[in-house]
Amino acid sequence: MKYIIPLFALVVMACNTTSQNADSNLTSTVEPITDPLPSWNEGANKEAIIQYVKTVTDKNSKDYIAPSDRTATFDNDGTLWSEQPLYFQLFFAIDRITELAPEHPEWESEEPFASVLNGDLNGALAGGEESIVQLVMATHSGMTSAQFNTIVSTWVDTATHPVSGKKYTNMVYQPMLELLEYLRANDFKTFIVSGGGIDFMRPWTESVYGIPSEQVVGSGLELSYQMTENGSVINRLPKIDFIDDKAGKPVGIQRHIGKKPIFAGGNSDGDLQMLQWTDSNEHLSFQLYIHHTDSVRETAYDRESPIGKLDKGWDEAVEKGWTIADMAEDWNTVWPE
Amino acid sequence: MKYIIPLFALVVMACNTTSQNADSNLTSTVEPITDPLPSWNEGANKEAIIQYVKTVTDKNSKDYIAPSDRTATFDNDGTLWSEQPLYFQLFFAIDRITELAPEHPEWESEEPFASVLNGDLNGALAGGEESIVQLVMATHSGMTSAQFNTIVSTWVDTATHPVSGKKYTNMVYQPMLELLEYLRANDFKTFIVSGGGIDFMRPWTESVYGIPSEQVVGSGLELSYQMTENGSVINRLPKIDFIDDKAGKPVGIQRHIGKKPIFAGGNSDGDLQMLQWTDSNEHLSFQLYIHHTDSVRETAYDRESPIGKLDKGWDEAVEKGWTIADMAEDWNTVWPE
Numbered sequence: 001m002k003y004i005i006p007l008f009a010l011v012v013m014a015c016n017t018t019s020q021n022a023d024s025n026l027t028s029t030v031e032p033i034t035d036p037l038p039s040w041n042e043g044a045n046k047e048a049i050i051q052y053v054k055t056v057t058d059k060n061s062k063d064y065i066a067p068s069d070r071t072a073t074f075d076n077d078g079t080l081w082s083e084q085p086l087y088f089q090l091f092f093a094i095d096r097i098t099e100l101a102p103e104h105p106e107w108e109s110e111e112p113f114a115s116v117l118n119g120d121l122n123g124a125l126a127g128g129e130e131s132i133v134q135l136v137m138a139t140h141s142g143m144t145s146a147q148f149n150t151i152v153s154t155w156v157d158t159a160t161h162p163v164s165g166k167k168y169t170n171m172v173y174q175p176m177l178e179l180l181e182y183l184r185a186n187d188f189k190t191f192i193v194s195g196g197g198i199d200f201m202r203p204w205t206e207s208v209y210g211i212p213s214e215q216v217v218g219s220g221l222e223l224s225y226q227m228t229e230n231g232s233v234i235n236r237l238p239k240i241d242f243i244d245d246k247a248g249k250p251v252g253i254q255r256h257i258g259k260k261p262i263f264a265g266g267n268s269d270g271d272l273q274m275l276q277w278t279d280s281n282e283h284l285s286f287q288l289y290i291h292h293t294d295s296v297r298e299t300a301y302d303r304e305s306p307i308g309k310l311d312k313g314w315d316e317a318v319e320k321g322w323t324i325a326d327m328a329e330d331w332n333t334v335w336p337e
Numbered sequence: 338m339k340y341i342i343p344l345f346a347l348v349v350m351a352c353n354t355t356s357q358n359a360d361s362n363l364t365s366t367v368e369p370i371t372d373p374l375p376s377w378n379e380g381a382n383k384e385a386i387i388q389y390v391k392t393v394t395d396k397n398s399k400d401y402i403a404p405s406d407r408t409a410t411f412d413n414d415g416t417l418w419s420e421q422p423l424y425f426q427l428f429f430a431i432d433r434i435t436e437l438a439p440e441h442p443e444w445e446s447e448e449p450f451a452s453v454l455n456g457d458l459n460g461a462l463a464g465g466e467e468s469i470v471q472l473v474m475a476t477h478s479g480m481t482s483a484q485f486n487t488i489v490s491t492w493v494d495t496a497t498h499p500v501s502g503k504k505y506t507n508m509v510y511q512p513m514l515e516l517l518e519y520l521r522a523n524d525f526k527t528f529i530v531s532g533g534g535i536d537f538m539r540p541w542t543e544s545v546y547g548i549p550s551e552q553v554v555g556s557g558l559e560l561s562y563q564m565t566e567n568g569s570v571i572n573r574l575p576k577i578d579f580i581d582d583k584a585g586k587p588v589g590i591q592r593h594i595g596k597k598p599i600f601a602g603g604n605s606d607g608d609l610q611m612l613q614w615t616d617s618n619e620h621l622s623f624q625l626y627i628h629h630t631d632s633v634r635e636t637a638y639d640r641e642s643p644i645g646k647l648d649k650g651w652d653e654a655v656e657k658g659w660t661i662a663d664m665a666e667d668w669n670t671v672w673p674e
Contacts, residue, residue: 068543189551191551198595199595212405214526214551214552214594215551216595220592223588224588225584225585227613232587232610232614234588234614247563248562250562250569250571251561251562254560254571255535257550257551258550258553259551273562276564277571279569280568280569
């Protein structure tokens with residue numbers, strides 16, 4: 001049925017060009033046929049997005065923006081895919097620790113590795129940021145960039161989320177996939193600007209989001225080039241080069257893109273500076289916060305959450321009139337089929 | 338006349354489809370009509386470029402490469418535009434020192450500034466790298482990214498080269514503009530990967546080379562984001578963040594692009610590692626060195642030049658069979674009209 005109705009309506013449209021031209025109301029009645037955001041419920045937020053895109057792509061509008069300036073940046077964790085109960089990249093690190101344990105007998109008595117191997121996540125993360133850095137370095141450095149790419153690709157193809165049982169790349173948000181596609185169809189260039197690891201995302205962002213590796217901005221380790229007996233390699237060093245979070249996001253945008261976005265989407269306080277930076281664009285800009293309100297289909301969290309905290313950002317969004325999408329209310333579908 | 342002959346030939350082609358199909362020699366005689374590289378003389382190097390592009394874009398070839406993997410990276414100084422007798426970015430720094438001098442009376446007695454203000458370039462650069470860093474920091478940091486963009490744009494629009502008297506952006510190489518366009522017409526994504534300043538290049542690369550800011554990789558300063566009373570800004574700090582030269586080029590490519598190029602062009606030893614990295618691609622790849630052999634139309638220099646030295650790179654190119662374009666021999670035109 002889904003296909004029959006639009007097709008029928010299109011035939012009606014094609015046979016009624018005269019009356020359409022004479023009555024613009026008829027045209028707008030027919031419009032929902034080509035709904036670019038079918039997983040978004042009708043309402044103020046969906047309307048705001050569509051109205052914005054129509055305005056800046058309308059050559060007759062005073063707010064028209066040329067395609068070369070249509071830069072859209074999106075956070076990843078909690079904005080394009082889930083992030084609960086832990087960032088998926090941490091699940092990757094934990095899975096790798098388990099896999100690499102036979103080569104590291106010393107981990108049996110060394111924290112945070114010992115807790116990971118005992119399945120005690122709270123214990124593993126008890127050391128806070130320092131523990132996380134240790135887990136990341138042990139699993140993300142000490143190999144070439146090509147080797148890391150293969151490791152991540154294999155994990156993404158096979159690993160499953162401990163709560164949902166789904167593959168991680170199936171835990172992306174269908175409404176956001178539609179939004180990315182809708183923006184690109186209107187000559188926006190879509191980028192990821194995430195606190196997550198740049199080289200952890202790149203192996204799968206093109207197939208999952210349609211975003212190629214050169215349009216991914218993220219946190220990264222120091223790299224070194226080396227000509228070996230077996231050819232050229234890039235080594236991943238155990239030292240953080242850049243944290244693409246909070247005030248790092250506008251910096252990451254300037255470094256990688258060199259243009260101020262006109263559209264930015266995020267879900268946490270870590271995205272606030274990116275939204276502020278976008279809001280300072282001389283062109284008409286759009287700021288979108290995803291508010292995780294859906295405890296049935298996903299997880300409800302905001303001001304008090306250790307992961308993806310939305311507190312200052314929420315207040316500033318309300319104050320500045322940014323769009324706050326309510327997952328429970330605005331999305332009729334959360335996950336891709 | 339330029340237009341009349343091809344048009345006439347096309348008419349002949351259209352009226353002779355039978356004989357063309359019967360005689361493939363006739364088709365190849367007609368081919369130069371659509372010469373994608375008219376400023377390149379016929380010869381082995383031009384043929385190698387065209388043959389490479391035809392091969393990797395031919396779906397029936399065993400060496401076919403999908404568009405998403407068609408990444409081409411080019412050095413800027415000496416490869417896309419001139420670099421003699423000094424990198425143009427140093428002329429920019431010198432022009433800025435002169436312009437800023439009234440605000441800095443202390444420069445009258447402080448090197449390297451005093452020498453710049455006395456028009457003594459050799460004196461200004463006598464301190465080597467340290468002097469250059471001082472000149473760069475005094476002129477490239479201490480302002481916002483938006484202010485720096487305006488400063489560079491104004492300079493590019495108005496400044497002229499001290500020897501040629503031309504605007505700097507008129508000192509780009511016509512054959513390379515054609516090559517960039519030819520690659521893009523064949524679904525390559527073209528990037529600049531330069532030792533020059535990333536934010537010095539971005540204000541003009543789109544209009545001059547057709548390369549948008551997000552496809553420019555270069556050296557850069559540390560940046561910081563700040564929310565001020567007048568809104569969000571990014572400040573340019575007086576500290577080098579990254580040098581995109583020599584072994585830094587493959588690292589810059591990995592950071593910004595995340596894919597190994599299949600085509601790379603350079604002109605100096607500073608590009609050698611980028612060419613090696615490209616040469617290690619599992620796909621069929623192409624390495625191009627521009628050899629500055631033309632003392633009449635440009636400047637002839639290679640192994641002994643302090644700027645754009647081509648020595649180790651030349652030897653390795655010969656050893657590995659990379660393409661070495663000879664400016665005097667291969668280019669019938671150097672500058673755009």
